[in-house]
Amino acid sequence: MLKPLAVAVLLTAGSLAALPAHAQARAADWGSYLGVAIGDSDLDTTLKIYGGQSVTPQWGWEASYIDFGSKTHRATTTEAWALGGSLVGKLPLSPQVSAFGKVGVYYVDSEVRAATFTASDTSLELGAGVGVRFAVSPQVSLRVEVESIGGEGGDVISLGAQFRF
Secondary structure, eight states: OHHHHHHHHHHHHHHHHHSOOOOSOOOTTOEEEEEEEEEEESSSEEEEEEEEEESSSSEEEEEEEEEEEEEEETTEEEEEEEEEEEEEEEEESSSSEEEEEEEEEEEEEEEEEOSSOEEEEEEEEEEEEEEEEEESSSSEEEEEEEEEETTTTEEEEEEEEEEEO
16 A cells, blocks of 8 residues: 555655746635545545646646455455545635545545455546545644545545645
């Protein structure tokens, strides 16, 4: 599970480093960001690492790695993770609060293990989500989000912290 996490971190960092720096002052919904979140999915406790950039105050992109956790039922264990990218649209509600929606494509890897067999599957899945971001400071925000990603992980609700730079 650490290899996909390392790939997600490297892809996110590389993408952000390759983008040109913005010299002008930024509003709370403008600029590059990294974040972490914890939540619940169809399988178990979910961990998420994400990063992205606003290309305008209303639109941006986001890349994420999601570990959906694992679920054991009788003698069968199912686990899954996803790596994806999304287009993000934002709607400011106040100077500190904004709503957002996103749609994207995710590479989902799932595995089912039992005493006598192991089966794995990978697929490309569409994902969509909505959420609310609350700016605690110009650089730090809290974020609540609901996402639906096809495949084993399914629906995710999460609470996270986002750091803008």
